[in-house]
Amino acid sequence: MTNIKNRLSEDKRNQIVSEMRQEEQQRQAGYREKALKLFPHVCGRCGRDFEGKKVRELTVHHRDHNHDNNPQDGNNWELLCIYCHDHEHTRGVQEDRIEGSGDASEQADSLSYSPFAALAKKISQKQ
Numbered sequence: 001m002t003n004i005k006n007r008l009s010e011d012k013r014n015q016i017v018s019e020m021r022q023e024e025q026q027r028q029a030g031y032r033e034k035a036l037k038l039f040p041h042v043c044g045r046c047g048r049d050f051e052g053k054k055v056r057e058l059t060v061h062h063r064d065h066n067h068d069n070n071p072q073d074g075n076n077w078e079l080l081c082i083y084c085h086d087h088e089h090t091r092g093v094q095e096d097r098i099e100g101s102g103d104a105s106e107q108a109d110s111l112s113y114s115p116f117a118a119l120a121k122k123i124s125q126k127q
């Protein structure tokens with residue numbers, strides 16, 4: 001019995017994670033496309049040019065670190081290359097904690113940070 005139970009909850013967990021991942025990807029694709037139309041394909045930090053195929057390395061950074069704040073004029077967005085974006089978040093972690101605005105959706109912004117870690121923690125606490 002225990003085995004079946006474990007397998008079921010594992011399936012459910014995998015399902016939740018893949019749904020969240022899909023949702024996040026769709027959201028990303030939505031505002032990334034808009035941001036790429038609005039701004040020149042240049043990293044806002046290192047100033048490198050990401051025209052053409054290299055545009056894949058450009059990501060959308062949220063200036064206020066709030067993924068749900070997506071004004072259509074793009075004033076909360078900044079195009080950063082994956083390297084500078086990573087750096088931006090590593091640098092900002094401490095400040096975010098002090099401001100007390102560290103929710104899960106905001107942490108999902110960083111490529112180096114797993115947005116599902118918090119979820120996995122939550123699930124494992126339930127068991």
Ligand SMILES: [Zn+2]
Nearest residue numbers: 043046081084
């Ligand atoms: Zn850069």
Ligand SMILES: [Zn+2]
Nearest residue numbers: 060061062109
């Ligand atoms: Zn960011």
